[in-house]
Amino acid sequence: MMSAFIDYVPSSAICWLAGWDPADAIQLYRWTVEVCEKAMHMQPGNAGSIAELVPAFGDYVEARVSERIGRGRSSWPDDGLTRLLTTEVDGETLSPTAVKTNLLFLLGAGSETSRDMMGLLLFTLARDPDLYTLIRADRSLLSSATQEALRLCSPTQFMVRRCQESVRIQGTEIMAGSIVYLGLASANRDEDVWEEAATFRLDRRNASDHLAFGAGPHVCPGTSLVRLEAKTAFNALFDRYAQIKLAQAGPFDPIATPMFYGPSSLPLHLTRG
Numbered sequence: 208m209m210s211a212f213i214d215y216v217p218s219s220a221i222c223w224l225a226g227w228d229p230a231d232a233i234q235l236y237r238w239t240v241e242v243c244e245k246a247m248h249m250q251p252g253n254a255g256s257i258a259e260l261v262p263a264f265g266d267y268v269e270a271r272v273s274e275r276i277g278r279g280r281s282s283w284p285d286d287g288l289t290r291l292l293t294t295e296v297d298g299e300t301l302s303p304t305a306v307k308t309n310l311l312f313l314l315g316a317g318s319e320t321s322r323d324m325m326g327l328l329l330f331t332l333a334r335d336p337d338l339y340t341l342i343r344a345d346r347s348l349l350s351s352a353t354q355e356a357l358r359l360c361s362p363t364q365f366m367v368r369r370c371q372e373s374v375r376i377q378g379t380e381i382m383a384g385s386i387v388y389l390g391l392a393s394a395n396r397d398e399d400v401w402e403e404a405a406t407f408r409l410d411r412r413n414a415s416d417h418l419a420f421g422a423g424p425h426v427c428p429g430t431s432l433v434r435l436e437a438k439t440a441f442n443a444l445f446d447r448y449a450q451i452k453l454a455q456a457g458p459f460d461p462i463a464t465p466m467f468y469g470p471s472s473l474p475l476h477l478t479r480g
């Protein structure tokens with residue numbers, strides 16, 4: 208079900224935004240998985256760019272950017288690629304290399320994470336038929352369900368930072384230069400912030416206070432897109448199926464990349480209605 212339904216939703220959305228053929232979404236998603244797997248083996252000092260990690264992925268994006276630039280500007284369609292090439296910030300546009308890098312990064316950052324988030328929500332609903340029926344009948348609950356899946360399951364489990372200056376946090380000294388793992392998944396289950404932190408609830412007044420998208424100047428810019436993707440995908444699912452159930456009981460096998468969390472696959476029984 209993951210591969211048939213969810214895997215390609217995020218890369219299809221980005222293809223559509225960029226003005227590329229949605230049929231390329233499957234290959235693009237596979238490249239982003241390859242990037243994640245290879246990136247997990249990088250160490251400080253031997254980091255490679257996305258295009259170096261998976262050259263075919265870099266070539267694909269390069270070809271589309273070059274093709275657009277090679278055409279007369281008057282024929283450029285009004286799509287995301289044209290916006291990236293033409294939008295001025297402080298009087299300057301992005302260089303073609305910066306546009307290519309941003310597109311690779313958007314695909315890399317927005318594919319596995321969003322696919323995992325939707326997989327985690329799908330698992331939550333398939334495990335609890337009453338919850339599925341409730342949200343199917345009242346679609347206004349889908350937004351809270353999405354926030355709660357983000358909080359409880361944290362598709363991005365942690366972020367990494369280098370500490371710029373020594374600091375003491377709750378009695379623990381962190382020295383300047385230390386590499387610090389920020390446990391987003393742990394913060395999202397902080398009992399001081401979340402009542403019944405380990406329970407999936409639709410009635411949280413602080414539902415959107417989770418840190419699944421990070422925080423601060425580098426907070427995820429894809430938050431609205433992923434919520435739109437989830438809304439579109441799950442409404443389509445609710446429209447078509449009266450019930451979904453896990454084909455095998457118990458937990459799912461998680462994907463192999465430790466930074467991200469989501470089902471590697473999710474066999475389901477679907478009942479039309």
Ligand code: HEM
Pocket residue numbers: 217221312313314316317318320321324361362363366391418419420421422424425426427428429430432433
């Ligand atoms: C459920 C889905 C997603 C999750 C859980 C997620 C999570 C995150 C997190 C935790 C960060 C913060 C990184 C940091 O603080 O350094 C981040 C950054 C980022 N995300 Fe997402 N993301 C999701 C979807 C998306 C989508 C759909 C896109 C774009 C299509 C996207 C693009 C980015 C980019 C470009 C950054 C880097 C921002 C910067 O460094 O300034 N993400 N994301």
